[in-house]
Amino acid sequence: MVAPAAPLAKGGIRQSVSDSLIIAKRNLIRMLRIPEVVIFGLIQPIMFVVLFSYVFGGSINLPGAGIDAGAYREFLMGGIFAQTVTFATAGAGAGIAEDMHKGLVDRFRSLPMARGAVLTGRTLADMVQTALTLVVLALVAVLVGWRTHENLLKVLAGFALLLLLGYAFTWIGALIGLSVRSPEAATSGGLVWLFPLTFISNAFVPSQNMPSLLQHVAEWNPFSATVQASRELFGNIPPGYPTPDAWPMQHPVLASLLWSVVIIALFRTLAVRKYKSATA
Template sequence: MTTATEVSTKLAAPVPRGGIAQSVRDSLVVARRNLIRMMRIPEVVVFGLVQPIMFVVLFSYVFGGAIGVPGSSGPADSEVYREFLMAGIFAQTVTFATAGAGAGIADDMHKGLIDRFRSLPMSRGAVLTGRTLADLAQSALTLVVLALVALLIGWRAHNGVVDMLAGFGLLLLLGYAFSWIGALIGLTVRTPEAATSGGLIWLFPLTFVSIAFVPSSSMPTVLQHIAEWNPFSATVQATRELFGNLPAGYPVPDAWPMQHPVLASAIWSVLIIMFFRTLAVRKYRSATA
C-alpha cells in the first residue's frame, strides 16, 4: 500500500524524462519560449544590432585610413582594411552575445524560473540548451543584418557561396560555444547586472588581443603568440580565408592555428562547447536562486 509520504516524495521530486529524442524536444520547447520572449521585447534585438553597426562605421571610416594591412597596395588602404576588418566585426558580434545569454539566465534564476523548470519532469540540460539555441538564432539574424550593412560599405565575399556559408557557419559555431560560457556565468552570479559585467570583462581583452582589428605583426612578441593561439583569432583568420578577404601578399603567421585556421576554429569551438556545457549543466543541477 502506498503511503502519503511516498506520494509526496514522488510529487516533490519528479523524475526527468530520458532519451536523446526527449531531450531534443524539451530543448526546442525552451528555445521556442525564449524566441517568443525576444520577439515580445524587440528593443533587445534592435539594441543588439546598434553596437556592431557602430563598430563597422567607426573602424571603417575613422580608423580605416590610418591602419595598414600587410600585403595591401599602400600603407593604409582603406578599402582593403574594410574587407580585412569585417571578419573581426562578425566574430566580435557573435561572441558579445555571451553577455546577453548570461544576463538572461541570471534573470531567470533571480525570478525563480529556473527552480520551476527544475521541478518539471524534463531533461536537465534542456533549459540551458534551449536558451543557447535561442541565442544562436538571434546571432544568425544579427549576422544577416550586419552582412547587409557590410555590403553597403564595400565588403564582398570573393570565394563563392559555399565558402561564404562555411565562414558564417564557423562564426555561428563560435558564438554558440561562447554562449555556454555565458550560461555558466549566468548560473554563477546572483544578478543580471553582474552577469552582464562578468560576460564582457573578459571578452574585451580576448577580442582585442587578437588579429580581429590589426595584424599580429604589429604587436609585441608576447602578445603576438597570445593573439595567434587565441580561439577567437582562429575563427577570424578562417573566415577571412573563406571570404577571400586577405590581401594577396598578406604574411600568414607561422603558428599552427594561423596555418590551419578552419580546422583550428572548429576544434576550439567544439572543445569550448564540451567543456563549458558540462560545467554549466552540473552547475544548473545544484544552483539555487
Template sequence: MTATAPTPELAPRVRRGAIAQSVMDSLVVARRNLIRMIRIPEMVIFGLIQPIMFVVLFTYVFGGSIKVGATISPQAYREFLMAGIFAQTVTFATAGAGAGIADDMHKGLIDRFRSLPMARGAVLTGRTIADLVQTTLTLVVLAGVALIVGWRTHENIGKVLLGFLLLLLLGYAFSWIGALIGLIVRTPEAATSGGLIWLFPLTFISNAFVDANQMPTFLRHIAEWNPFSATVQACRELFGNLPPGFVTPDAWPMRHPILASVLWSVVILLVFRTLAVRKYRSATA
C-alpha cells in the first residue's frame, strides 16, 4: 500500500486593517494615474503653459504700473505677485481633477473599480494624490521660471519650504472640490467649465494680484476673509516678499495668515472629502 504524503498546511492569509487596506488601494490608484500622466505628457505640459503665461504677462505688462504697499517698483511687484501666481496655479488644478474623475465615470472605469474588493474612497483619494504629485512638479518648474524673471526670497530655506507646503495643502484641499464636481456633472467638458468658472472670482477678489488695501471697502472685506488670500499672505511673509510700506490689514486671517491658511485648508479638505466620498458611494451603489 502506497503511503500518501501529508498535505502541507497553507499559510494563513494576511488580513490588513481597514485603514491600511484603504491606504494601499489609494496608492495603487495613484500609481495608475501617474503612469497615465507619464504616457500622456501633454497633460503636464499644457498644465504648465498657463501659469508661465501669467508670470510673464503680469511681470512685464503690469509690473511698474500697479502700486503695492508704498511703491510701484517693478521688482517689488514681481516679488509681491509670485505668491499669488503659485496659489492660483495649485487651485486651478481643481479643474483637471474634476475632468479626470468625470472622464473615468463617463468611460465606466469607476464601475470596474467598484467590482474589485477595494475601499470605496480609495478611487478618489488615489486620484487626488496623483494630482498632488503633478501640482508639486508644476510648482517646481514655475518657481524656476519665477527665478529667471527676477523673483527672489529673503527668508531662510525652512520658511520658504513651509510656504510651499501651505500651497500644496491648499491645492490638495481644492482637488477634493474638483472631485465632487467631477462626480456631479455628466461629461469631462462640463467638469472643466464647472471647475474654473468659480475660481476666477475667488482668485481675483483676493490679494493675489493687487494690494487688497486699495480695493473698495466691501471687496476688501471679502478679499481679507477669502481662504485663497490667507495662503497668499502667509507665503509672502514666509518668502519675505512683503513690499516696502505694506500695511497688514486688521482682519484676523491677515494678522495670522499661517494659522488661517492651515485652518481654511483643513476645513475645506474635511468638508469636501466627506461630500465627495458620499456622492461616490451613492453614484456607484
C-alpha cells in the first residue's frame, strides 16, 4: 500500500535544513540511548589496526621502505581510516530499513517536511558517529606507533576528505536500506560489495604488487583515491615510494573530492526518488 502523500513543506532551503537537523538530532539521541551500537562499531577497526600492524606489518614489502613495520603502520592507517568510514554504509542502510519496517518512515512522509530531510538527517547523524569513531581510532593508532608528518591544517584536511567519503557512502547505504525488506538484508547488502571495494585497492598493500587488471581497478577505485589523498596529507607516504601513473593517484586530493561529490549527487538523487515512492 502506498503511503499517503505528505503535505507540501514550505520555506525552501531553510525549511529543508531545519527539518534535516531535527531528524539528525533525533537519530543522535537514539545513538546515545543505545551506546553499544557505537562501541561495537569501534571493535572491528581497532582489531584491524592491531592485527595488520603486528601480524602483517613485519612481512609486507613497501617500495621505497622495504620490510619496515613502522613504515607499514603509517602506510596502513590511511587505509584503515578509509575502510572505517565506508563501513558506516551498512549501519546507515540497516537503520533506514529498520525505520521502514516499523512504519516510522511512512509517518515522516505524512508530515509537511522537505522530501529529502529524513534521509539527509539520518546521513548527517551517521557522519557525526563516524567522526567520533575516527577520533577514537586515531588515538589507538597513535598508541601503536602511527604519526603524522605534516602541519595541522593538512592533517585536518585529510580527515575531512575521509569524512566526506564516508558521507558519500552513507547515501549508497540509504538507497540499499530503502530497497530491501528487512534490516538484516540491508546489513548484508551494505557489506557484500564493500569487501572487494576496500581490498582491491591500495589500502593494505601497494597496488603495484597486484596483477595488471586488478592494479588498474585499484588505481581508479574511488576508495583508493581517498586513501592516497589522506596518506599525502598525513605525510605517511614512505620516501622513495613510487606513485602510480594513473591520474587519480597523481592527483589524489582532487580525485577524492570529485568521486565523493559525484557519489553524493547520484545516490542522493536515487535515494530521495526511492523514498518518495516507498511502500508501506
